[in-house]
Amino acid sequence: METLTVPSLAGADAPESGTATGLLIVGASQSGVQLAISLRALGYTEHITLLGDEDHRPYQRPALSKEFLQDKVGSESLIFRTNDYWIEHNITLIKGERIESVDSNTDGSGIAHGASGSTYPYARLALTVGARPRHLEAPGAELDGVVYLRNADDALRLKELAPATTDVVVVGGGFIGLEAASSLASMGKRVTVLEYGPRLVGRAVGEETSEYFLTEHRKRGLDIRIGARIEQILDDGHGTVDGVRLADGSGITAQIVLVGIGVIPNTELGEALGLEVNNGIVVDAGALASDGTTIVVGDVANMPNPVPGAPKGERIRLESVNNAIEHAKVAAYSLMGRSEEYAGIPWFWSNQADMKLQIAGLSTGFDSTVIRKDPDKGKFTVLYYRNGRIIAADAVNAPLDFMAVKQALAAGKSIDPVAAADPATMLKTLIA
Amino acid sequence: MPTVHFTDAAGATTTINANTGDSVMETAVRNGVTAIVAECGGSLSCATCHVFVAESDLPTLEPMGEMEDEMLYGTAVDREDNSRLSCQLRMTEGQDLHVTTPETQV
Numbered sequence: 001m002e003t004l005t006v007p008s009l010a011g012a013d014a015p016e017s018g019t020a021t022g023l024l025i026v027g028a029s030q031s032g033v034q035l036a037i038s039l040r041a042l043g044y045t046e047h048i049t050l051l052g053d054e055d056h057r058p059y060q061r062p063a064l065s066k067e068f069l070q071d072k073v074g075s076e077s078l079i080f081r082t083n084d085y086w087i088e089h090n091i092t093l094i095k096g097e098r099i100e101s102v103d104s105n106t107d108g109s110g111i112a113h114g115a116s117g118s119t120y121p122y123a124r125l126a127l128t129v130g131a132r133p134r135h136l137e138a139p140g141a142e143l144d145g146v147v148y149l150r151n152a153d154d155a156l157r158l159k160e161l162a163p164a165t166t167d168v169v170v171v172g173g174g175f176i177g178l179e180a181a182s183s184l185a186s187m188g189k190r191v192t193v194l195e196y197g198p199r200l201v202g203r204a205v206g207e208e209t210s211e212y213f214l215t216e217h218r219k220r221g222l223d224i225r226i227g228a229r230i231e232q233i234l235d236d237g238h239g240t241v242d243g244v245r246l247a248d249g250s251g252i253t254a255q256i257v258l259v260g261i262g263v264i265p266n267t268e269l270g271e272a273l274g275l276e277v278n279n280g281i282v283v284d285a286g287a288l289a290s291d292g293t294t295i296v297v298g299d300v301a302n303m304p305n306p307v308p309g310a311p312k313g314e315r316i317r318l319e320s321v322n323n324a325i326e327h328a329k330v331a332a333y334s335l336m337g338r339s340e341e342y343a344g345i346p347w348f349w350s351n352q353a354d355m356k357l358q359i360a361g362l363s364t365g366f367d368s369t370v371i372r373k374d375p376d377k378g379k380f381t382v383l384y385y386r387n388g389r390i391i392a393a394d395a396v397n398a399p400l401d402f403m404a405v406k407q408a409l410a411a412g413k414s415i416d417p418v419a420a421a422d423p424a425t426m427l428k429t430l431i432a
Numbered sequence: 433m434p435t436v437h438f439t440d441a442a443g444a445t446t447t448i449n450a451n452t453g454d455s456v457m458e459t460a461v462r463n464g465v466t467a468i469v470a471e472c473g474g475s476l477s478c479a480t481c482h483v484f485v486a487e488s489d490l491p492t493l494e495p496m497g498e499m500e501d502e503m504l505y506g507t508a509v510d511r512e513d514n515s516r517l518s519c520q521l522r523m524t525e526g527q528d529l530h531v532t533t534p535e536t537q538v
Contacts, residue, residue: 041466060473062472062473062475063473063475066475067475077454077458077474078473079462080461080462081461081462081463081464082462082463084463085462085463085464088464089464321471321472321473322471325471343538344538347478349472349475349477349478351475351477356476356477356499358477397499399479399499399502399503399505399506400502400505400506402506403479403503403505403506404506406506407506428505
């Protein structure tokens with residue numbers, strides 16, 4: 001064999017050399033794992049290869065910025081399935097391998113070439129390659145101590161740096177930034193959050209929710225600077241971070257600069273395959289790319305907006321666990337030759353300190369809001385309406401509100417905005 | 433070693449040896465008990481790991497918190513007096529737990 005290094009194998013045995021796997025899933029991610037699992041649940045009998053470029057068994061990412069960072073759960077808790085599961089389901093795991101190029105045929109089969117020198121012939125190909133952190137462009141961004149948080153290795157690096165750290169600067173006031181900032185503050189670090197834009201989590205929530213989190217995080221001790229411009233990341237003289245200087249001339253001491261300023265979809269393999277790419281790899285309602293055979297699922301996929309009632313032809317790329325799962329199910333049906341609609345309403349969650357945010361639906365395009373508050377219990381909900389009908393909700397420590405809106409949206413129903421303004425009224429009773 | 437018996441809505445039972453300290457949800461998901469979905473991975477955000485606990489086992493469990501109590505009102509199959517979210521049930525040494533899974537979680 002011409003293999004230079006042997007990639008680590010787990011799960012079931014790979015097909016014999018020269019024999020194609022039934023489905024090669026590139027990306028051992030939430031969506032990749034779900035695709036394999038859903039296919040088996042649907043009775044797909046071909047061999048499946050699930051290949052990832054990280055040196056870990058497939059794991060869940062959400063806890064990396066929260067419970068895992070805080071040492072509340074160990075790495076074993078993040079693992080999706082036992083090794084026995086993969087063996088019993090005839091799924092081969094390949095870790096630590098990066099696919100560099102693909103030779104594809106018009107029938108959807110082909111051969112993928114790994115960085116190790118190994119080749120992977122397949123009958124069908126699925127790309128669940130996700131996204132990578134957008135890098136900070138500032139002088140000093142390459143210094144030791146400037147870190148990102150996407151993968152287990154990123155979290156392990158952060159945990160390694162944490163004990164010797166007293167001060168952290170978090171760049172980006174989005175979900176990842178605020179979750180990690182809250183975690184690090186709970187670990188006794190002084191944390192400053194720098195948000196370039198006019199408000200926190202500007203891409204995912206409305207102004208009222210942004211304002212709520214700003215106030216509550218400041219109450220809990222986070223130093224949050226809105227509209228902050230980084231001029232330079234400061235060097236301690238040995239290539240390690242010493243702090244940050246802002247455009248207004250102020251300086252902040254830090255031994256860690258954690259950057260969370262969004263992600264870039266990993267479209268390179270899609271481009272190499274000649275697939276249509278536009279803010280992700282473009283797919284149809286069946287998760288098929290423009291060649292009609294390659295399956296693309298999850299963060300990397302630009303898909304028709306699956307929300308009932310969404311404007312016809314509108315497209316969306318969703319970065320969430322829920323989407324990874326539901327989109328993978330659609331793709332699994334597609335591979336089985338069935339056409340099934342995307343199930344359910346997109347939802348998201350973010351746990352920050354003692355605040356548990358749950359979002360149901362997509363608030364884009366709302367024209368009015370209703371606020372429900374119970375400060376004594378720390379509950380706060382924003383309901384979003386368009387043309388008098390509910391389209392989404394941000395609910396903090398208010399799971400009943402979240403659940404009610406999710407149920408209303410799934411049933412194609414609304415919630416009366418006037419009655420909903422009374423926080424003592426259960427939203428569930430207003431679904432109509 | 434603790435043990436969990438999962439009985440599905442059709443009456444079929446799967447018995448799994450658990451690790452002490454793991455949640456019932458983790459035990460189910462890692463071993464491919466598909467009646468437990470657990471989208472959120474145990475962060476008490478999704479209510480898709482709903483189980484009905486055998487009456488005789490209920491007194492052996494830690495009482496539920498307020499958040500779990502509220503989340504249980506949003507399960508796909510309506511809650512009953514013996515409902516719990518399995519991500520909140522940690523297995524203790526020697527425990528022998530019997531749960532029934534609902535027909536659907538989503």
